[in-house]
Amino acid sequence: MIQEFQVQNFYSIRERQTISFVPNNDDNMRGQYVHQVAEGVELLKIGIVYGSNASGKTTLLNALSYFRSVMLDKPESKNDGMGYYPFLLDNHSRNEFSYMQMTFWVNGEKYVLSLEFDSKRINEESLIVYTSVRPTTLYKRVYQPESDHTEVTFGNKAGIDKATGRAIEGNTTNNCTVMAALGQSNAPASKLNDVYEFFFSGLQTLLSPRDSLTYNVKNELRNDKEGKKKRFLLQLLKASDFNIVDMTLNELEESITPEMEKAINSAPIPEEAKIEMLKRGTIKHDDILFSHTGEEGDYELHEGLESAGTHRFLGMSIVLYYVLHENNFIPVDEIETSIHYELLSYFIKLFLANSEGSSQLLMTTHDINLLNEDFIRRDVVWFTDKSKEGATQIKRLSSLGLHKTMNPYNAYKQGKLVDLPFLGSIYLETE
Numbered sequence: 485m486i487q488e489f490q491v492q493n494f495y496s497i498r499e500r501q502t503i504s505f506v507p508n509n510d511d512n513m514r515g516q517y518v519h520q521v522a523e524g525v526e527l528l529k530i531g532i533v534y535g536s537n538a539s540g541k542t543t544l545l546n547a548l549s550y551f552r553s554v555m556l557d558k559p560e561s562k563n564d565g566m567g568y569y570p571f572l573l574d575n576h577s578r579n580e581f582s583y584m585q586m587t588f589w590v591n592g593e594k595y596v597l598s599l600e601f602d603s604k605r606i607n608e609e610s611l612i613v614y615t616s617v618r619p620t621t622l623y624k625r626v627y628q629p630e631s632d633h634t635e636v637t638f639g640n641k642a643g644i645d646k647a648t649g650r651a652i653e654g655n656t657t658n659n660c661t662v663m664a665a666l667g668q669s670n671a672p673a674s675k676l677n678d679v680y681e682f683f684f685s686g687l688q689t690l691l692s693p694r695d696s697l698t699y700n701v702k703n704e705l706r707n708d709k710e711g712k713k714k715r716f717l718l719q720l721l722k723a724s725d726f727n728i729v730d731m732t733l734n735e736l737e738e739s740i741t742p743e744m745e746k747a748i749n750s751a752p753i754p755e756e757a758k759i760e761m762l763k764r765g766t767i768k769h770d771d772i773l774f775s776h777t778g779e780e781g782d783y784e785l786h787e788g789l790e791s792a793g794t795h796r797f798l799g800m801s802i803v804l805y806y807v808l809h810e811n812n813f814i815p816v817d818e819i820e821t822s823i824h825y826e827l828l829s830y831f832i833k834l835f836l837a838n839s840e841g842s843s844q845l846l847m848t849t850h851d852i853n854l855l856n857e858d859f860i861r862r863d864v865v866w867f868t869d870k871s872k873e874g875a876t877q878i879k880r881l882s883s884l885g886l887h888k889t890m891n892p893y894n895a896y897k898q899g900k901l902v903d904l905p906f907l908g909s910i911y912l913e914t915e
Contacts (some may be wrong), residue, residue, distance in 0.1 A: 485519065485527045485842045486588045486687075486813055491547040493582040496540045498571040498875035500583065503544065505531060505844065508863045508882050516836040517861055521589040528864055529839055530832070531846040532854060533878075534896075535868030536905045540876025541848040542692075544868065545815040548846070549690040551584050554599070555663040555683045562657035565603050573874045581607055589842075590682050597663075597679070605658035606634070613641070613675060622675060625662050634658050643674025688806075688814045693821035697799020698787070702770045704802055705733045713805060720801045720834075724827055726794055729782060730775035737768045796822040800831060807835060807843035819847040829857065856893035865892070869902040 485505070492500035505528040507518050518526040535541045550568060571577035585598040594614040600607045610624040622642040625634050636653040638644045644652070648671050655665035663683065666676055691697075704713045714731070721728045740748070740762065748758055748767075761767060772787040774794075787795070800823070806812050820828050828851060835845060836859075854860050865881035879902065886895055895901050 485521050485844055486586060487527055487594070488585075488587040489548060489551075490583070490585040491544070491551075492584075493570045493577050493580055494547050494550070494584070495543045495569055496538075496571065496870075496874065496876040497543055497547065498574075498577055498873070499877070501544070501876065501878040503531065503533075503846075503866060503878060504880070507861075510861055510863060510882070512861050513836070513859060516839075517864070519839075519842050521842065522592045522594075525589070525594075527589070527844075528861075529836070529844050530864050531844070531866060532860070532864055533846070533848040533866045533868060534850075534852065534855075535848070535902070539868040539870050540878075541868045542817050543876060544878065545690050545817050545846065545848060547584065548687075548815055551586060551599070552683055552687050552689070554661050555597075555680075556667060558655065558664045558668055559657070559659050562659060564659055566601055566605070566659060568603070570603070571875060588682065590678050593675075595679060599661065606661065609662055611662075611676070611679065615641070623662055625656060627658060632658070636662055642676055644671065644676065648672065686811055686813060688812050691803065691814065691816045693818040696795075697802065698772075698795055701798055701802050702733060702772065704805075705731075705772075706735075706770065713802070716805050717798060717801050720804070721798065724797060724830065726797075727776050728774050728794075729777055732773045732775075732784075734771045734773050735768065736771060737766050739766055792822045793824065793827075797827055797831075804831065804835060807845060808838050808841075811842045813844045813846070816845065816847040818849060820849050820851040825851055825853050829854065833859065852893060852896055855896055856891065862886070862892065867902045 488504045490502045507528050520526050533541050581600045583600050587596050596612050598610050607627050611622045612619040620641050621639045623638045625636045634656050638649050651669050652665045655668050656662050773784045775782045862882040867879045869877050
């Protein structure tokens with residue numbers, strides 16, 4: 485589980501900003517909101533980020549996804565840049581290092597992974613673990629400008645022998661993290677491998693409002709031999725009043741026409757896949773058929789006739805299945821996309837009421853109705869705001885000094901929490 489994430493000098497974020505999953509002493513629904521990762525250590529399962537357009541909500545989630553990707557993906561060339569922009573609205577920040585740090589828990593132990601970098605290379609990287617109250621360094625890398633190379637030092641408790649250490653260091657180019665280099669090495673079981681597995685399996689990529697989750701649903705139904713996931717999805721669809729009583733995955737195979745061949749040749753897929761597809765002469769695809777109850781019985785409707793809200797909630801339902809049955813951290817941007825508020829509220833309640841593992845959800849939303857709900861704790865709500873210099877600032881609702889009798893929804897509408905967007909006259913110049 486993630487305890488804390490810090491980011492500095494990354495796109496619209498200039499000063500160091502921190503989002504934390506450490507709960508305060510609020511007892512409201514504490515049993516549903518927190519998970520114990522070690523004796524005496526509890527972390528929140530959920531975070532909700534509000535903010536006006538262009539205030540930096542998505543930037544925060546993108547920073548998390550960026551941190552994950554640089555820990556897993558080795559650059560194709562050592563000359564590749566780091567693939568991001570620092571804060572560009574002053575002459576100082578664009579020439580300064582950027583910084584990210586994540587504090588997280590794996591197998592009951594706390595880790596702190598830090599990264600300092602610029603657009604060309606990584607300057608410093610370190611991983612420490614708390615096997616006791618005192619930190620132990622597992623590795624530290626430092627860029628050596630005199631020789632233009634990276635030096636990596638492994639601690640005694642890293643579980644890395646000299647030969648493996650040399651192999652990892654050889655793969656750690658100036659633009660590649662030690663963790664990504666580890667992923668390319670045949671390293672024996674160690675704490676480093678545990679951390680790599682956390683980033684690979686436990687920390688998922690960002691779900692954006694543009695992402696179609698239908699493919700995920702079809703893939704899960706295709707491999708659902710015992711029908712558990714289908715029953716789970718149908719249970720949620722029925723409870724959410726979509727008038728859907730059943731669904732069937734209809735697998736089709738059709739001959740490739742000349743027009744389809746042109747589309748396949750121009751598609752951004754590997755050449756081997758194109759050759760195999762054209763050699764076979766047919767293309768396979770899946771359609772979902774939904775059964776609705778009508779006046780005289782049940783009727784099947786093709787997925788193309790279903791609403792965007794149905795598809796989105798079905799996709800979010802499979803996300804819910806992941807976080808309830810596996811230990812995942814999933815960031816979701818604009819979670820309310822195409823979903824009615826009552827369904828959004830229901831989704832969050834389902835997660836809180838049924839989650840027993842270490843999964844976490846970090847979501848952004850524009851739907852301020854959640855601020856009016858008694859079941860939403862104040863320590864899970866965050867706001868992004870812009871300073872007068874255009875820099876993103878992240879504030880926690882529970883730290884804003886709002887009296888416990890004051891309704892957060894009303895306080896937000898009155899501009900007492902963050903500055904609301906200033907809207908000009910509704911009358912426009914006609915010339």
